Every structure is written in C-alpha cells, then in structure tokens.
Amino acid sequence: MIRQRMLDWFEFENEREFDEVLNRDARESYNDWKSDLSVYFKNNGGMQAKKPVNVRSDDHWQRCCERFNSTKFKEISGKNIQNREASDDKSGHGRKSYAQYMHEKDNPITGEQSSALENWKDQRLTRSGEWRTKEAHEKYD
Incomplete structure (x- = not known):
C-alpha cells in the first residue's frame, strides 16, 4: 500500500532501486520499533506495563x-x-550495523562510497569531536 502510494505520487527513474530503498527503510523502521x-x-514493568500508544x-x-x-x-x-561489555572498542553507531552506518554515509547523487577508515573514525568520536577512548585514538594514529 505504501509502495503504491509513493509510486502514484512521485516519479522514480529506477523502480527496482526504489524497491530496494523502500524495503530497507521499512525493515530498519520495523527493527527500530521492535x-x-x-x-x-x-x-515499565514488563507485562504489567500499560500498552504503549x-x-x-x-x-x-x-x-x-x-x-x-x-x-x-x-x-x-x-x-x-x-x-x-567484553569489547574494549566503544563505537557510537548504536543499533545500526557498521555496514548500515557506512552505507548511509555514501553519496546518493554521485554514488561515491564513504571511506572505511573515516567511517571507523566517525563511530569512535563523540558529537563534540572527542575520542571515546584513548585506545581508539591510538589505533587511528
């Protein structure tokens, strides 16, 4: 239903690529929701918790x-x-996989892929640009 509405509202050059993006985004949204x-x-207390809205x-x-x-x-x-807990390498990509995080950094217009090294670095820096751990900084240097 969502797919058909989007196809009705927008023009897409490559319907197959659109399907891949739509399926990926739907899967990510569903996994985030779960x-x-x-x-x-x-x-909120497990089964006794009030049902979420x-x-x-x-x-x-x-x-x-x-x-x-x-x-x-x-x-x-x-x-x-x-x-x-066993990992001494604290990255900041949260629930996203390394591959998903890296793919999101790719340039959709030019198709240029992000650098694996820069992606690794980005995941180990805080929002303020500081290294999460001394070990990560040493590995990068």
Whole structure:
C-alpha cells in the first residue's frame, strides 16, 4: 500500500532501486520499533506495563511481551550484553550495523562510497569531536 502510494505520487527513474530503498527503510523502521518496544517493556514493568500508544491492540502487546519473556530472546540479549561489555572498542553507531552506518554515509547523487577508515573514525568520536577512548585514538594514529 505504501509502495503504491509513493509510486502514484512521485516519479522514480529506477523502480527496482526504489524497491530496494523502500524495503530497507521499512525493515530498519520495523527493527527500530521492535527495539523501542523492548526498551519500553524493560523500563515499565514488563507485562504489567500499560500498552504503549504505538501498539494497536492488547493482543499484539501480549505477543510482544511473550517474545521479550521467551528464553530464546533472553539468551540472545544476554549474549549481546556480554559481547558489548567484553569489547574494549566503544563505537557510537548504536543499533545500526557498521555496514548500515557506512552505507548511509555514501553519496546518493554521485554514488561515491564513504571511506572505511573515516567511517571507523566517525563511530569512535563523540558529537563534540572527542575520542571515546584513548585506545581508539591510538589505533587511528
């Protein structure tokens, strides 16, 4: 439905490329939404929490809560926490993968790709331009 509306409203030179961008953006939005629900679940008392306003039905919220309480979800979450804690390399790309972050830095007009080294550096600098860790600064130099 969204795809058709956009095709009706706008002209696209390359429909296949449009589909790839639309699918990628939809996937990222959905993953961000699931992650936001997980954070809401943790911060507001789990299943007893009031259903978030961006969830349509109580049934859907119940399914989300069951997923967040599942053994599989907790195991994966626990492993991810351990991996982040074990890493001495603190990057600032948040939930985005390295590849996604790098792709977003590419120039869509010229098709020029961002430098892997500059991308690595960008993820290890704070917003004020300071290095997150001394080790990252030493590696870069």
